[in-house]
Amino acid sequence: MATPSSTTDPVGRFLSRRRDWSANNVVGFMMKQAVDHPECISLAAGLVDPQTLPIEATSRAVERMLSDPTLARAGLQYETTEGAQRLRDLLLEYLAGLEGVTADAVGLKIDRDQLVLSTGSQQMLALLCEATLDPGDICLIADPTYYVMLGTVNGQGARAVPIESDADGMRIDSLERTLAALDAEGQLQRVKMIYVVSDFDNPRSVSLATDRRRRLVEIVTELSGQQRILIVEDAAYRELYYDGVSRPSVWSFDEEGETVALVQTFSKCFSPGLRVGFGILPRDLVGPVLDLKGNQDFGSTSFSQHLLATVLEDGLFASHVDHLRDAYVVKRDALTEAAAVHLGDVEGVEWLVPDGGLYVWLTVPEHVDAGFDGALFNRAVQQEQVMYVPGDLCHIGVDGVRPRNQLRLSFGVENSERLADGMARLARAIRAEL
Amino acid sequence: MATPSSTTDPVGRFLSRRRDWSANNVVGFMMKQAVDHPECISLAAGLVDPQTLPIEATSRAVERMLSDPTLARAGLQYETTEGAQRLRDLLLEYLAGLEGVTADAVGLKIDRDQLVLSTGSQQMLALLCEATLDPGDICLIADPTYYVMLGTVNGQGARAVPIESDADGMRIDSLERTLAALDAEGQLQRVKMIYVVSDFDNPRSVSLATDRRRRLVEIVTELSGQQRILIVEDAAYRELYYDGVSRPSVWSFDEEGETVALVQTFSKCFSPGLRVGFGILPRDLVGPVLDLKGNQDFGSTSFSQHLLATVLEDGLFASHVDHLRDAYVVKRDALTEAAAVHLGDVEGVEWLVPDGGLYVWLTVPEHVDAGFDGALFNRAVQQEQVMYVPGDLCHIGVDGVRPRNQLRLSFGVENSERLADGMARLARAIRAEL
Structure with a gap:
């Protein structure tokens, strides 16, 4: 005993x-x-x-959803691991609106499969860490940063290395110095990820300046023959701009679509309780992320997904x-x-x-x-x-x-x-x- | 480039x-x-x-939930990582009913903190694997089994070792032989988990005989001084009995509460779209599981949790x-x-x-x-x-x-x-x- x-x-x-x-x-x-x-x-x-x-918007959407047997059953049944196609198509349109382009292969320049839903954006951040970070690998992070992400990186046995940050976000000179130093130490091949909260970050509400966004993608693209690094752009606060207009995403500078994963959520701009986030992933990361998610929960809550889709369809979101x-x-x-x-x-x-x-x-x-x-x-x-x-x-x-x-x-x-x-x-x- | x-x-x-x-x-x-x-x-x-x-039950519950501002806000706001206390307390009562005991420390013999919610039962199975299985570790599984679990075990770099199974579920003689063989090979210390679908399993709809449930817990308890092994009891189909009555859970034979994690879900007996599952965990696994879940999504969908709680409160579940x-x-x-x-x-x-x-x-x-x-x-x-x-x-x-x-x-x-x-x-x- x-x-x-x-x-x-x-x-x-x-x-x-x-x-x-x-x-x-x-x-x-x-x-x-x-x-x-x-x-x-x-x-x-x-x-x-x-x-x-959004109690009122949710009530209206859920009423329509549950009075339509097809939608109601979709919300109460299992969904696919990548999430409800209905919501994913609506989110492509939504994203195109934010980016100021058309929601097709010409505008967004992605296949619709590259948009994958998750339980909040946090799960997508965690899946990207799991798909790329082995113990001992390195994630470069503008410091200070979203502390939950530090836990997630450390949770893989990986190491967060700080990049200096000022009122315009991550400093490019600090990034270049750090990459050079890691290269000199023979550690460049351990660098798998750069994490940046691009808009109104947590904890400082600082945004990455537009020229730095471009430069960040350039630096990583130039390095890609030597070492592939994934830029994870966390745009959780993207919609919450007060005094001006939104900036183009870091992701929008990724011409080849191989370098940046854009991660967003409806937790801040609609309801955290629904836990709906999504990632726009480089094509070759879609399979790995879905395999991992399949093993973890084989799909997020379909009820939330169909509820949010109804909110978007019925024009209840923008207001x-x-x-x-x-x-x-x-x-x-x-x-x-x-x-x-x-x-x-x-x-x-x-x-x-x-x-x-x-x-x-x-x-x-x-x-x-x-x-x-x-x-x-x-x-x-x-x-x-x-x-x-x-x-x-x-x-x-x-x-x-x-x-x-x-x-x-x-x-x-x-x-x-x-x-x-x-x-x-x-x-x-x-x-x-x- | x-x-x-x-x-x-x-x-x-x-x-x-x-x-x-x-x-x-x-x-x-x-x-x-x-x-x-x-x-x-x-x-x-x-x-x-x-x-x-359950379209009708869901409609009735969601209507009450959203017409009560306190409940509505609870469903639309973040929840804690372990899940809504309101639902967890209702689930203790529900579990007590299944077990035929009272929902207190005398009946269920657990602290309320030991009940942790998850995104379906699959996430709880995955979290338990992550909390215990290192690469090279072993999980013993009645063969044939739920193939998703094989993916989850393999996803840790761990190894599933088959235990023979017959019309009464996992064979105890095969379990004992396998444990003895692994011990002889010096591999016993790699055995961290025994996975068993206790009721109407996937893929055979076979249940583990009651005397085998008792024996399974005894064997693991007897071994515990030498090697601690977690029995993961997956009771996903527990409510779906047709010709008789339900059996006592494997978990109910775990007198010390240190050996069995009982994992259940409302996917089969109510709605998979809500993705609400839960685990009853040994006391010392609660912290590890919550730390891992915190990094993965810091909490499942609170909307689903409060919706299901309302369903239970309003007596819409049993019928x-x-x-x-x-x-x-x-x-x-x-x-x-x-x-x-x-x-x-x-x-x-x-x-x-x-x-x-x-x-x-x-x-x-x-x-x-x-x-x-x-x-x-x-x-x-x-x-x-x-x-x-x-x-x-x-x-x-x-x-x-x-x-x-x-x-x-x-x-x-x-x-x-x-x-x-x-x-x-x-x-x-x-x-x-x-």
């Missing part, structure tokens, strides 16, 4: 290396913080605004996104104006006013430790009852060292009043630590 | 070993067969009956399952009675009349090759326009050799008339090959 002590040893050998690589999931830790401190104003949660969730933009602009302004009022005169405190996305990146003087176990976080949560995401979680770190004087603030969940109040509280906590 | 020839070589190094292990996905191949031959009567598809899909059983019994009888009429007098042709599940396992004389590239399949599809799943796909094989004289027939999709017609056609094809 197993006793506690006799099971301890076997457990050590029992779990896989993949499990070890996946441990210390940051999201889980952060969710626990939120659950443990429900009294806090949350500038932490990366959720979308509950008040903007929702317009409404969303209007709602988030007001909230962005509430947060950043409160920052100006309460922190405008404090030396060493800086932030970016984003022109899209859901986040404000705040820098405090270097001697202030904003990490989970630091004094500021503790004061903010315990005394001021406001929560944020410590910026060090978004950094890859060099030799384990990460800047600890940055905060990711989100204006996604709370309303304007609470955002302003939350910023006032946070400002008090910051001033107290100075 | 990349040229076709210059990209060919890098591609070879570009894809991961995991991709190589996942190649040759059987489901994809079979789906292609179905798409290429829409004229065929399908005794192949493992889908559920489209006529029994649907009753209706399903009634519908499938009729179809089982149509298929097996047609088999008796058309093949009853043919020597060497045998089948099992199942008391649950969706499949009839048909054996033909050994000299008939029923494989995809064999004469029978070709004749059935091309001349008789009826399709089946070649049984060799369900076998693990010993040294690459698999029996090729078996057929998996499903009475899931087609109606009684077409099932009878399909069997008549298949019988003609078989007779022609004799």
Whole structure:
């Protein structure tokens, strides 16, 4: 019979290396913080605004879908691993609209099979990692970045290597220097992927400048005879632009269609609960991704897919996104104006006013430790009852060292009043630590 | 610039070993067969009956869900990685009902955290493989088995080792012999998992006898001081019993709660389109599975979860399952009675009349090759326009050799008339090959 002590040893050998690589999931830790401190104003949660969730549009779409027996059965039956053809065709049109081209082989320049659906964009990011990254391989990532992706890369036993980033996104000079250094170390053949959140990234809401998009694709294409590298473009926030127009995707500069995988989601611009994301994949990655997905779940939820297809068909989507933009602009302004009022005169405190996305990146003087176990976080949560995401979680770190004087603030969940109040509280906590 | 020839070589190094292990996905191949031959009567598809899909129950539940702003927002917002607590609590009650105990620590003897939701049961099977199987590890599987699981095990770079099976499921003597042989070869420490479809399995609709369930857990528990092995009990067809009552789960014999992971799904008994499955996990596997799932999709579709929760709360589920059983019994009888009429007098042709599940396992004389590239399949599809799943796909094989004289027939999709017609056609094809 197993006793506690006799099971301890076997457990050590029992779990896989993949499990070890996946441990210390940051999201889980952060969710626990939120659950443990429900009294806090949350500038932490990366959720979308509950008040903007599309209840009305969903109700109308689901009513039509379930009153049509063919659509209803399609939504309740299994789908193919790549997802409902009906939605995929609609998404080609949708993508063509974003790209400003026609939805055919002349405009988008892809076969319809290259659009594959996934459970949110996160699953597509994970599948692309699984299809390309072996243990010890390298993914280059603009730093700071979306921390969940760091977990996914590490979960393959692969290594994230940081590329410097400024107000125009990933720096091309830093990318070139890093590639040259890795080549000199004989490590170039381990570089399989470059990950970039192209529009209004998480955590800074910074976008990659258009000329850098072109240059990024050029650099990778030039290298391709020596080493094939996949650029994974995460465009999760693409639709959430507030002050201008959207930029052409990195993917649009990939003339051969072999270099960039474009990954999008309807989590931010419609509903995260449906978990519908998609990837536009280089032709030769479609089979590998589908084989992996086949083994993992053999297809995402068809109900969500047919529901979203109905939303798109019935013209319920565009007006929702317009409404969303209007709602988030007001909230962005509430947060950043409160920052100006309460922190405008404090030396060493800086932030970016984003022109899209859901986040404000705040820098405090270097001697202030904003990490989970630091004094500021503790004061903010315990005394001021406001929560944020410590910026060090978004950094890859060099030799384990990460800047600890940055905060990711989100204006996604709370309303304007609470955002302003939350910023006032946070400002008090910051001033107290100075 | 990349040229076709210059990209060919890098591609070879570009894809991961995991991709190589996942190649040759059987489901994809079979789906292609179905798409290429829409004229065929399908005794192949493992889908559920489209006529029994719960359109009415879903409509009623979704209407209540979307008219309640709190529920509506919960369904449209992100959920936790483990899934909606509301559904998980309802599933504990549901499971307690199946097990004939109370839904508390005294009855089910588990913490509520041990119930984790997944995208269908397939994702939970895949997560358990990822959490435990390293390349070269071994999973023991009753042969023949659910072929998707073979792909998932192989996808980890792990090895499926067959255990003989008879009309009472996995043979305990074969299991003991195999474990002893592996021990003698110094391979026991590579055995991490035993996979068993306990009720009305795929492909034979055979159930594991109750005394074997008890013995299976005993054997693994006795070994646990030497080597920890996880029994994965796949109970996907548990609710689909037709002629008797359900058996106690393998999991119910696991007194310590450390040995068996019970995996269930609502795909067969309600709707595959919702993709809601769950696992009851040993306590120390909850964290590892959630870390892996967090990296893969950080949570399944919350809309489906809250929809199913509403179905359960509103008492719409039990009557649907009753209706399903009634519908499938009729179809089982149509298929097996047609088999008796058309093949009853043919020597060497045998089948099992199942008391649950969706499949009839048909054996033909050994000299008939029923494989995809064999004469029978070709004749059935091309001349008789009826399709089946070649049984060799369900076998693990010993040294690459698999029996090729078996057929998996499903009475899931087609109606009684077409099932009878399909069997008549298949019988003609078989007779022609004799």
